[in-house]
Amino acid sequence: MKYFIAVFVMCALAPLAFGTSASHWNHTTEADFKKGKFNNTVATNLGDVKLSRAVKTMLEQDAKITAVYSLVEAADGTIYAGTGPQGIVLSLKGEKVSTIATLEDANVFSLLIGADGKLLIGTGGEKGRILRVEKAGEKPAEIFSAEGVQYVWKMVQTPDGNIYAATGPNGQLFEIRPDGSRSELFDSDENNLLSMVTDGKDFLFVGTDPNGLVYRINRKTRDVFVLYDAAESEISALALDKDGNLYAGTGQASDADEAGAAEAAETEKSGRPEGGAEVTPLPSPKPRDPKPPELPKPNPGEPDPIPKSRTNLFMGDPALEKVLGREANPQAPGDPNPTPAPPAPPKNRQQAAAAAAMARPQLPNVPLPIPTPTEGNAIYRIDPAGFVTEVFREPVMILSIFEKDGTLLVGTGSEGLVYQVSPAAEETQVLAKVNPKQVMSMLATKDGRVMLGLANVGGLASMSSGFATEGTYISPVLDAGQISRFGKIQLRGSLPGGTALTVATRSGNLQEPGERGWSKWSEEIPATEFLPVSSPSARFMQYRLSFTSKEGKSTAAVDEVDLAYQLPNVAPQVKSIKIASAPDENAPPSARALAAIGQAALAAAAAGMKDTTPPGRQRNITWEATDAHSDPLDPGFGFGKNFEQNYPLLKRFEEFHQLRYPLLVGVSRKSFIGRVLARDGKDAGVYERINGTIAAETSLILRGAHILRTHDVRTCAEAVRIADIAVI
Secondary structure: OOOOOEEEEHHHOOOOOOOOOOEEEEEOOHHHHHOOEEEOEEEOOOOOEEEOEEEEEEEOOOOOEEEEEEEEEOOOOOEEEEEEEOOEEEEEEOOEEEEEEEOOOOEEEEEEEOOOOOEEEEEEOOOOEEEEEOOOOOOOEEEEEOOOOOEEEEEEEOOOOOEEEEEEOOOEEEEEOOOOOEEEEEEOOOOEEEEEEEOOOOEEEEEEEOOOEEEEEEOOOOOEEEEEEOOOOOEEEEEEOOOOOEEEEEOOOOHHHHHHHHHHOOOOOOOOOOOOOOOOOOOOOOOOOOOOOOOOOOOOOOOOEOOOOOOOOOOOOHHHHHHHOOOOOOOOOOOOOOOOOOOOOOEOHHHHHHHHHHOOOOOOOOOOOOOOOOOOEEEEEEOOOOOEEEEEEEOOOEEEEEEEOOEEEEEEOOOOEEEEEEOOOOEEEEEEEOOOOEEEEEEEOOOOOEEEEEEOOOEEEEEEEEEOOEEEEEOOOEEEEEEEEEEEEEEEEEOOOOEEEEEEEEEEOOOOOOOOOEOOOOOOEEOOOEEEOOOOOEEEEEEEEEEEEOOOOOOOEEEEEEEEEEOOOOOOEEEEEEEEEOOOOOOOOOOOOOOOOOHHHHHHHHHHOOOOOOOOOOEEEEEEEEOOOOOOEOOOOOOOOOHHHOHHHHHOHHHHHHHOOOEEEOOOOOHHHHHHOOEOOEOOOHHHOHHHHHHHHHHHHHOOOOEEEEOOHHHHHHHHHHHHHHHO
16 A cells, blocks of 8 residues: 655645635536526536527517417518417518507417418317408408318428328317318328428428327328337428428426416416627637527537736645645646635536536437437437437427527526537537527528517517627525635637627525625626636635627637636534443553543553553543544644653554545654653753654554654655655
8 A cells, every 4th residue: 555645844834714625616618607596698518608699589578468478480581479368360571560460369389371472371279260361451361261270380492382280189180272172181190280391392391299109190191100219209390401301399398387377477377388919828728609500590610718917815735735635726627827725616626527528429320229218308310211310319308399400499497598409419518698588489480580579578589690788697506505606617618700708697595695795796707717806705716707799790708617716724523422441451552542641551551661650540441533624633742641652642543544535744853752862961952853753653553543743844755755665
């Protein structure tokens, strides 16, 4: 066994009230950042925080609208929106929103621009219908209804002019021909046919509820084939690319989703849930930035890293902390100028690495077996040969998908996130986060925007290809457990030209942050690799990242925040002390009793280790104690002991290993060494005790001492090296 010895100079260290090693809050994964508050910022699945895409609100907080279920664009660029629960159809021209129809039907679940350019409206409520707007300002005319149909979830039109309606709650698919005649094309065993796309030829692809089936239906031969049976209960969205790959998104609601939806909106409960500057490179690799696809407009170029800085705080002892398995300084790792020194943080680097290792990786593009139920919802790619690959899974409801040039944009519920998924590259990133928690519908417009139909608070928003010009991220409240002082923040990430990033902090002793009871936000400091924290000592801490982008063409990105803090040195807690008669009074005293048994016994032990204490005088003393900081145990050579009481401790030092603490000893130049080296009846002087000190320290090394406190650093270090080899 190899013994590691830390050596440090006695005169170089003064006692510190904060005498423990550094602890760190480390945020480096999406899960870490997700607990904070975002304003025009997002945390990506790559574990970085950056500006979101620019999102502009076009309609919000209309008391009559709690959900925008469908969006469609006419040839002249007018955008129509179908809403609920009061059957309102909106039009959007430029930035002007107006109502074109208010229907007796509760919800408008689907919209379609027909081959003749007229608007078709699919409704839901007590009765599901399809209406046609013949002329602006006129009441829409009914062209379809059927017994038992309450919801027209989706409509598509084929080149021959036929309209197909996917309905519920009886899972029927209807064909409506140009002459107005209609027929039932398929009567499934499902409750709802929620989603549908066409290949523009003979095939229709339909997604269902409640068994999560994907049907392929030949509309001419009426042959039906189940392409996939998903583990999730709903196929809520479908998209088809030019190569014939079908993407099926699932929208199974969790209990939390359903509870949130119930609180957010009083809507009908049946059917579908509603819902360039040069900078100094960092030593770490550049943060990964997926190659952006063409939709939306990609980020220009590779970002530059956050620059380094040189700032000093306080100093600790890394050699000592290496022995104890702790980090030495309350500083960000890698800081060229260390800071003070503190116990295991709420989340250390190993835990963070473990959490990152457990994060779900993107699955490779290989055929998968039929899956078993798992967390969250997925997008499955079904290739023309029928092989299925999972290309996306997150703990969100997938409510809308559209595809362009091999890239998917995905609107989700629960968190209101818009994802960009590149199946071929196996890359996923968050583009935007909207305040209404559900992105029910999406539309790629001719002018390059992406329109978003929102639910919970019904709204319309447009997402551009550029980034927001400013945004903030506020961390969750970080709890040190007790009042602590703060060291430095280390940032890792990128800082492209035309962008800026600043950092501020605040602290307090109340768990809920606020203007009262917490310190004010510190002054905004431009981001560098290492930043001092000026907030006062406290138990709780928050940091804020403020991003700006001059023209929205690029964004700074932060992929790691490490904030150091230092707890005060807390005294060990002694829970109990027990004193009992020794079972064998002739046995030598145990390590636990060496510091407490009588002086006569120790003197006898020094003379020959034969205990001549009268019967009944020997005691075993045991105790139970804990130390939150795992401080080393110092047996106290030379403290509260006379000459005869030190050598038994040295001779039987290995017994202290029973206590399972790191062992620290300080015998350097002490008087009990000088007494043994006395000449002419006079103890050896301080500077005449060096050889004796080395002998005592070597003896302790061989008996398992972990840490030596010494005056003669070089001499002791050389002895340690030789002793260490001898122990192996």
